[in-house]
Amino acid sequence: MTGTGGAVDSHPLAVEIRGGSKIFNPGRHNEVKAVADIDLDIGQGDFVTLIGPSGCGKSTLLRLIAALIDTTEGTVLVNGKTADAARLDRDYSMVFQRAGLFDWRNVSRNIELPLELMGWKAADRRRRSAEMLELVKLGEFARHHPAELSGGMQQRVAIARAMSFHPKLLLMDEPFGALDEMTREHMQNELLRIWNETQITVVFVTHSIPEAVFLSTKVVVMSPRPGRIAAVVDNDLGERNEATRDDPAFFANVTTVRNALRGGERP
Amino acid sequence: MNSESGPVVEAIIDSGDGAPASPIDDPIVFEQLIRQRAAREQRRTRMMRTGRQVVVLALFACLLGLLYSLYKVVGSAIDDSQSGWPIIGSILPGSDDLKMPPVLDIVTGIFEEPRGTNEAFWSIVGKEAAFTLREAAVGFAIGVIVGLGIAIVLTTSGRLERALVPHVIASQTIPLIAIAPIIVIWGRKSFDFLPFEWQDWMSVSIIATYLTFFPVTINGLRGLQSPRPENLELMDSYAARWGQTLWRLRLPASLPYLFAAFKIAATASVVGAIVGEISAGVKGGLGRRVLLEAQRYTTGPERLYIAVLGAAVLGIFVFAAISSIEYALVGRKGRETVT
Numbered sequence: 092m093t094g095t096g097g098a099v100d101s102h103p104l105a106v107e108i109r110g111g112s113k114i115f116n117p118g119r120h121n122e123v124k125a126v127a128d129i130d131l132d133i134g135q136g137d138f139v140t141l142i143g144p145s146g147c148g149k150s151t152l153l154r155l156i157a158a159l160i161d162t163t164e165g166t167v168l169v170n171g172k173t174a175d176a177a178r179l180d181r182d183y184s185m186v187f188q189r190a191g192l193f194d195w196r197n198v199s200r201n202i203e204l205p206l207e208l209m210g211w212k213a214a215d216r217r218r219r220s221a222e223m224l225e226l227v228k229l230g231e232f233a234r235h236h237p238a239e240l241s242g243g244m245q246q247r248v249a250i251a252r253a254m255s256f257h258p259k260l261l262l263m264d265e266p267f268g269a270l271d272e273m274t275r276e277h278m279q280n281e282l283l284r285i286w287n288e289t290q291i292t293v294v295f296v297t298h299s300i301p302e303a304v305f306l307s308t309k310v311v312v313m314s315p316r317p318g319r320i321a322a323v324v325d326n327d328l329g330e331r332n333e334a335t336r337d338d339p340a341f342f343a344n345v346t347t348v349r350n351a352l353r354g355g356e357r358p
Numbered sequence: 359m360n361s362e363s364g365p366v367v368e369a370i371i372d373s374g375d376g377a378p379a380s381p382i383d384d385p386i387v388f389e390q391l392i393r394q395r396a397a398r399e400q401r402r403t404r405m406m407r408t409g410r411q412v413v414v415l416a417l418f419a420c421l422l423g424l425l426y427s428l429y430k431v432v433g434s435a436i437d438d439s440q441s442g443w444p445i446i447g448s449i450l451p452g453s454d455d456l457k458m459p460p461v462l463d464i465v466t467g468i469f470e471e472p473r474g475t476n477e478a479f480w481s482i483v484g485k486e487a488a489f490t491l492r493e494a495a496v497g498f499a500i501g502v503i504v505g506l507g508i509a510i511v512l513t514t515s516g517r518l519e520r521a522l523v524p525h526v527i528a529s530q531t532i533p534l535i536a537i538a539p540i541i542v543i544w545g546r547k548s549f550d551f552l553p554f555e556w557q558d559w560m561s562v563s564i565i566a567t568y569l570t571f572f573p574v575t576i577n578g579l580r581g582l583q584s585p586r587p588e589n590l591e592l593m594d595s596y597a598a599r600w601g602q603t604l605w606r607l608r609l610p611a612s613l614p615y616l617f618a619a620f621k622i623a624a625t626a627s628v629v630g631a632i633v634g635e636i637s638a639g640v641k642g643g644l645g646r647r648v649l650l651e652a653q654r655y656t657t658g659p660e661r662l663y664i665a666v667l668g669a670a671v672l673g674i675f676v677f678a679a680i681s682s683i684e685y686a687l688v689g690r691k692g693r694e695t696v697t
Contacts, residue, residue, distance in 0.1 A: 154591075157595055159591055159594055159595060178594075178595065178597050179597045180597075181596065181597060183595070184595065184596075185591070185592065185595040187588045187591070187592070188588075189586070189588055191586065191588045191589050191592055193589075193606075193607070193610065193611075195610045195611075195613075195688070204596075204606065205596045207606070208593075208596050208597075208598045208602055208606070209596075262595075
């Protein structure tokens with residue numbers, strides 16, 4: 092399978108946030124200070140998870156990186172460019188909790204959507220979507236419609252769609268949050284396989300501690316109201332596989348992250 | 359029916375689980391065969407569907423005729439004994455042959471040639487229905503374009519939507535009968551700048567447009583706003599332009615809403631055309647026919663009933679036409695949802 096070549100000839104840092112904060116509805120009665128004073132560096136090829144309790148601003152932080160919302164203060168750079176320039180250059184791709192496939196398009200045409208928007212020729216789109224379906228192991232479902240697929244399969248199609256134009260950065264907002272435990276672990280293995288094959292940078296939002304520790308090279312622990320970074324846990328578990336889930340080092344890091352989360356909750 | 363490769367497919371597929379026949383080894387041939395079979399099945403279910411609909415419609419017409427005749431029997435019995443039933447006798451509409459022509463008269467009237475013509479009445483009404491259909495169809499087409507255009511413009515800004523939607527609603531409170539003559543006069547007097555000569559039926563189309571655009575705007579607005587926030591965020595994350603989001607997300611998502619509106623609008627356009635003809639005095643269509651037969655009712659009551667039936671058939675026809683377009687565009691085509 093082809094790699095993205097994301098690390099070649101690009102900025103050493105995939106994401107660089109300095110003093111980032113976001114206030115929703117500033118100056119009004121429903122003002123919400125979502126995140127504050129965020130300093131964060133994410134290197135090329137890293138797999139970083141953002142973890143924290145509900146309402147701690149994980150999703151807000153992810154949307155700041157995606158330039159779907161603007162910062163109130165501070166700067167967000169993606170591949171050395173402003174986040175919005177990176178969005179316009181299609182440097183990243185996003186996966187949401189809901190697969191959000193277009194149900195009037197079949198699987199293959201769903202994967203082709205970003206390529207269509209970028210003006211690719213039909214034959215090139217076909218070829219790439221077939222490649223992507225192989226990557227997520229759904230080759231025989233190209234002509235099926237989303238409603239005919241299970242939740243896990245739909246999410247795999249969403250990942251294939253996100254990867255279709257070989258973005259350098261993958262932003263994932265609780266992508267496996269709506270899946271059952273078995274499917275979830277299977278999807279985690281699949282995602283790690285894809286990450287290994289493509290060397291893409293991943294920023295992954297979750298509120299599951301084992302998921303964060305199993306997947307990432309770095310766990311960013313956040314505390315709520317306003318969302319701040321409470322701790323950054325380096326999580327070097329080496330090559331991951333099913334055995335990693337029973338590894339003492341895995342449990343040790345789960346404990347470390349859990350303690351960091353508890354520390355963050357104390358006033 | 360068609361025998362092109364049909365039985366062959368069946369044979370190959372049926373023997374498929376044993377030692378596969380040679381063409382099946384080629385995945386392209388196999389997929390072609392599967393697709394042919396699917397298309398054939400689709401055609402068959404389609405024909406069965408239409409057949410069933412025709413039978414249901416015929417049965418319904420018979421039932422209606424039966425109820426009508428039954429009421430006539432009961433009604434004339436009441437008429438005869440009116441002295442004994444003073445209240446009911448005066449409340450229930452009379453059912454003598456002038457007020458309610460017998461079903462048989464209506465049926466034979468369809469095939470009779472009215473005095474002074476040498477053309478069967480169904481043919482006359484049919485031509486007039488076609489005239490009204492043209493007015494309605496042109497009005498519907500303009501109404502869809504205008505209605506959808508307004509909906510798309512309103513989608514661009516919430517402030518614009520709040521400012522303009524009340525005016526769109528207010529536009530429908532103006533009685534159609536009042537504006538119809540005005541539009542005809544405008545058409546005759548002030549549309550000289552157009553490259554073609556303005557004709558009265560075009561004014562009727564504009565009246566039909568007036569009824570058509572409203573449901574399209576209201577439902578279209580809801581449909582265009584129906585995509586979930588994460589789908590819109592997805593398009594933003596791909597740096598999609600406004601037009602791309604409209605064409606690839608908002609419009610396809612609004613199709614179910616739009617077709618619901620099209621069905622209302624299509625029947626409304628027929629009503630608008632008939633009312634428009636009557637109040638604007640335009641000759642050649644069903645509206646004129648209804649007016650004429652009402653005036654000479656005593657000499658042939660069944661002809662008014664036939665004219666009204668013609669209008670009803672026209673309404674059903676446009677509804678069915680929109681429904682089949684909807685089925686072709688957004689039909690589920692027998693897919694099953696996996697749960």
